Amino acid sequence: MxxxxxxxxxxxxxxxxxxxxxxxxxxxxxxxxxxxxxxxxxxxxxxxxxxxxxxxxxxxxxxxxxxxxxxGTPDKGLPSKPVEKQVFLEDINQNQLFKVGSEPSGLINLGNTCYLNSSLQALFQINDVKEKLEKFNGSSGANANASQSLVLSLKSLFGQMSKKHESVNPTLLLTIFRNVFPQFAERERGFYKQQDAEEAFSQLLSTLGETLKVKDYFRISFKSEQKCLALPEEEVKTDYEDSFKINCHIDIKTNFLRDGILNGLKETLEKYNDTLQSNTEYEVNRRITRLPKMLTVHFVRFYWRRDTQKKSKILRRVQFPFELDLAEMLDESIKLEKIKIRDELNKIEKDNIDLIRDFKKSKKNDNKLSPLEQQEEEELKLMSIKSKFNDDFAKSLPSGIDLQTATENPSSVYELSAVITHAGSSADSGHYQSFVKDDKDLDGERWWKFNDDKVSSVNREKIETLAGGGESDSALILIYKSKGF
Known part of the structure; x- marks a missing residue:
């Protein structure tokens, strides 16, 4: 058979x-x-x-x-397709040039568009979004609505970026983006204004969520309990709410990401109380009831200053981890199960340490191989290690959880995947960049820095400097991926 x-x-x-x-x-x-x-x-x-x-x-x-x-590489001695006509370097344009090596594509700055370029680079590293885009066949031309046109242009752009051109021109997407969201087409003295990358990222994510049905990959859910401080005997009001991001609020005591997130989960507000017939203070406590596969964290660094009529920036240094565990912020309804799976995940990771150690050792000792053969050998071993880790993790999960189709994080642990940064003192000025983890590096030591069309490799230590503390690059958006996928 x-x-x-x-x-x-x-x-x-x-x-x-x-x-x-x-x-x-x-x-x-x-x-x-x-x-x-x-x-x-x-x-x-x-x-x-x-x-x-x-x-x-x-x-x-x-x-x-x-x-x-x-x-593997084909044998040149075997029959193959006819040789294509030779093209000379001077006869092709800049965007047709391919990079020699593994560097990703950069995006050309079209005039204060670094806010959009950095957002696009961060989205491009999310495989679930790219896979959905590749399969998307929405209406085009006159039959397409605004959201479909934007998603189709994003599909085309990501297709060009996947080919690793030297640099990619996002003019079409930018034009459609400004038509769909006119606030990004504001001008000052005839020039397009700098915009907020967080707002651009959120608009893109919202459009993709609606059109590609990828909301659940990013949806984080909360249970909210409101307690009247003046009438503690009054029944606590419980509500449920969803969001596509979790906020890190920054004050004079915020030194770590954990502190800022906890600050955002608890607040005091004033509202009308029927019993007292007047406004009074309520304490609001939120707990997480659903963890998405991809977690977006927003540093709330910008606030509106009336005197300058601009969004000013909180420059305080706030450190963030490469591995984020949200166990302490979970609602009791899911907490024990998430912690149990997290502990199993840690055990599997320890069991695979020897494989990773052997992989690093072989990289140093494979001097007999050509550069191309060595790259292929490394890709093979890397895929093998990841495959074994995923298989071991899948076997440890409760029945009903399928890693191939899951949109929710089965554990409470995330690993940092991308960072969008801002340099400057105002959201309406300065410069945005993005930093993306190289998924072919098991140690997480190598990251890609995207400064519009300039792409370079940086190490883990550079990412640690993005915590802020001045007008240099400071993290604005963190994208975490569920550990184990």
């Missing part, structure tokens, strides 16, 4: 038919027929990390629902 297995190589997908008794060598030969990659150069990413020539395909428990990634 035969079955069909889908493989993916260099962005192309191939369907290969294999028999139940086919060996690993036969499988590799069939891959060669489809891709021109000789068996000795093939790196097949499956559980365990390697397909031996003598293995029977039926014993490998391959997932037929998802493409299997195959790394």
């Amino acid at each position: 035969s079955s069909k297995i889908t493989i993916k190589n260099a962005g192309k997908v191939y369907e290969i038919e294999v028999g139940a008794s086919d060996t690993g060598l036969i499988f590799k030969q069939k891959i060669q027929e489809a891709t021109n990659i000789p068996p000795e150069r093939q790196k097949i990413l499956v559980k365990g990390g390697k397909v031996n020539d003598e293995d029977e395909i039926s014993s490998l428990a391959l997932n037929t629902k998802q493409p299997i990634m195959v790394l």
